[in-house]
Amino acid sequence: MTETILKNGQVWLDGHLQTCDLLLENTKIKAIGQNLTSPAAKIIDVSNQLVAPGLVDLHVHLRDPGQTTKETIRTGSLAAAHGGFTTIGAMPNVTPVPDTAAQIATLVARNANEGVVHIKQYAPITKQRQAGALTDFAAMKAAGAFAVSNDGSGVQDAGSMYQALKAAQVNGLPLAAHVEEDKLLFGGVMNAGASAKRLGLPGIINAAETSQLARDLELAQQTGAHYHMCHVSTAESVRLIRQAKAAGIKVTCEVTPHHLLLSDDMIKGDDANFKMNPPLRSEQDRQALVAGLLDGTIDCIATDHAPHTAVEKQQGFLKSPFGIVGSETAFSLLYTHFVKENIFSLNQLLNWLSAKPAQIFGLKNTGYLGLGTVADIAVFDLNTATTIAPDTFLSKGHNSPFIGQSIFGTTTLTLVAGKVAYQKGGTTK
Amino acid sequence: MKVLANMPEFQSIVSMQDLDVAEVEQLISRAEDFKAGAQLKLTEPVYVSNLFFENSTRTHTSFEMAERKLGLTVINFDPQASSMSKGETLHDTALSLDAVGVNLLVVRHPQNDYYNELLGHADLSLGLINAGDGSGEHPSQSLLDMMTIAEQFGDFTGLRVAIIGDLTHSRVARSNMEILQRLGAELFFSGPKAWYSQEFAQYGTYLPIDDLVEKTDVMMLLRVQHERHPGEQAFDTQSYFERYGLTKERASRLPEQAIIMHPGPVNRNVELASDLVEGKQSRFVTQMQNGVYMRMAMLESVLRGNHLGGLV
Missing domain, CATH: 2.30.40.10 (Urease, subunit C, domain 1)
Structure with a gap:
């Protein structure tokens, strides 16, 4: 003992x-x-x-297997622990994509053996995370997946999303959606607006996110599934989710620390450490995210920890991959900028980082302290x-x-x- | 009640831009009456809700104290525990508070110009006071600052006011420089040059702090929000203090009548030397005291503008 x-x-x-x-x-x-x-x-x-109770991060990229120069299950979980997170959700955009029950079972076992925190595993929504056939949600759940997500890409066709939400509802799995309409990207690498013009870079319009979100909310209504929107970034998304909640649709969502803290006018040069997907939006969008969190439209905060190597991130906005690390700085940044500045109470911040994410994903015995x-x-x-x-940093990524x-x-x-x-x-x- | 003839009446107060110089002076005068012990006798009950989306305890407490001193009934409202988390808009929340009988809202919200969602709607008959909108305005802070300056100098004409520090991110700086210019003060700016943009040039001149201290009547220091400058070099509080802060040495060169102001909370030994916060020339505590009386004056003007409380 x-x-x-x-x-x-x-x-x-x-x-x-x-x-x-x-x-x-x-x-x-x-x-x-x-x-x-x-x-x-x-x-x-x-x-x-x-x-505090160990923090809960519903959105992390561990890059393992297949992209282990960026991160591994071990380093990613150490980074999480360094940030005070004790439970994390690992996204399935690894190589190969774990789209069979056997692969998920292997990952779940590796997460338990190699991770220093509790790692919950997402299964992909579709085979190879591409348009077309769904994975077998029942088998994924039986193999240990706690939710499904194609994070990194949007589900492009409405038919697949409808089928996926039906299957998610039947199997009692939350579906975490990265919403992004590929046909509205037009090669963009940062938010469309004055800053993109100033830097001479192609922009991503808000509707790349909101048009697919609007579609998904109606499909969630139709199917009754638990639809969770990943990394909300626009004022219009907050409005759509507010309306959906009022209509009784079973929708939850998360926002990242960087979308709460930064806006595109803060990007001063061609520095890919400001490049992520969705991009940093306008100051008006940022304020709407803070308001959405404060009025309960946004349920929780998740990091979208996305490590890349220094070499990959040194290629500027046009060539670098999307994503920044977040596990190790989330709590301290939010505490410093929002709690010390009297915008959030400590109670609110801890709730959004522990009890609330655990509650919306039904994680038992997680996110609070108590006897036993x-x-x-x-x-x-x-x-x-x-x-x-x-x-x-304990993460391999310093981006x-x-x-x-x-x-x-x-x-x-x-x-x-x-x-x-x-x-x-x-x-x- | 000597002030009646001069008492301004507003349906709402959301921006300093809506107040003319005479109205600012009347509000200051009325706040001084309250400070001297004047009381308001309401003959009909008035119900006020404070909707503070941001956790700004100091402003919230000051408003609530002002409301209670005026005899208003405060209906607490917690946005987190409300049906807003079930998807209600700000407008619909205001509508339901209006419907149950709330007469007046005091709102602090993280989005600039949020009040456009509440003003000019035929279905809403509430009075509104903006207690801060995003990076926009904070009228009660501006007015309590003007009151504090007026107490010391009486008149603003030709007064030399220096606004020093994080100009870029300060709603205090924006609101104050605009009203100070209209009131006839001469403005100067100091702090890191990178934080002084063209936007400020139309209001006043940039000078290093060492060239300012000997000829300034009001040193208005701003809280440095160093975390809001991502991508800039690591922020070194010690070197900021040495280069831009009000050190004891610099303070010793201030004219005798000069005052030091700060909207709080103070970063001691960053914006100004810790000993100066409680010093003879500091008005830090006076500002907080005046805040309650100025908010009483603002609330009264909105009560009158909405014919509330049976005031005649």
């Missing part, structure tokens, strides 16, 4: 901060209270630090400013537009089922 006491932390319990101790026994929280003692317990002093719950715990230092530096920024709220300790998954100063690749 292993016992640990987290001593004197600011513990987030039932939506409030309390100064108390947590006694962990093996994988679970055994006691919560003042001055807890146990003769054999290892004591970790977390005075003046925030003790699994000891998935993240500890953050809210009082010390540090600088975001790539040499502290972040936030490098050099001063932030509060770095992770000091992450426990997954009672075991140390990250400890400041003590975790290496």
